[in-house]
Amino acid sequence: METSRASRPCICPNCGKEYICPEGQGRPAFFPFCCERCQWIDLGKWLTGQYRISEDLPPGDAQDEKK
Numbered sequence: 001m002e003t004s005r006a007s008r009p010c011i012c013p014n015c016g017k018e019y020i021c022p023e024g025q026g027r028p029a030f031f032p033f034c035c036e037r038c039q040w041i042d043l044g045k046w047l048t049g050q051y052r053i054s055e056d057l058p059p060g061d062a063q064d065e066k067k
């Protein structure tokens with residue numbers, strides 16, 4: 001029986017996407033979100049006081065997979 005404690009499936013609080021997140025120190029900086037973009041989106045919700053998706057994403061992180 002194998003128990004992989006290195007990582008486990010998590011649900012992104014922003015987009016609800018399921019992803020594999022490492023535990024402990026291996027966690028990404030944008031934990032518990034699936035990606036940095038989701039972290040910024042969620043942060044923007046709180047900053048604007050409106051819990052909705054904001055289109056005002058900060059520049060520099062626009063290199064998304066748009067193909």
Ligand SMILES: [Zn+2]
Nearest residue numbers: 012015034038
């Ligand atoms: Zn997400």
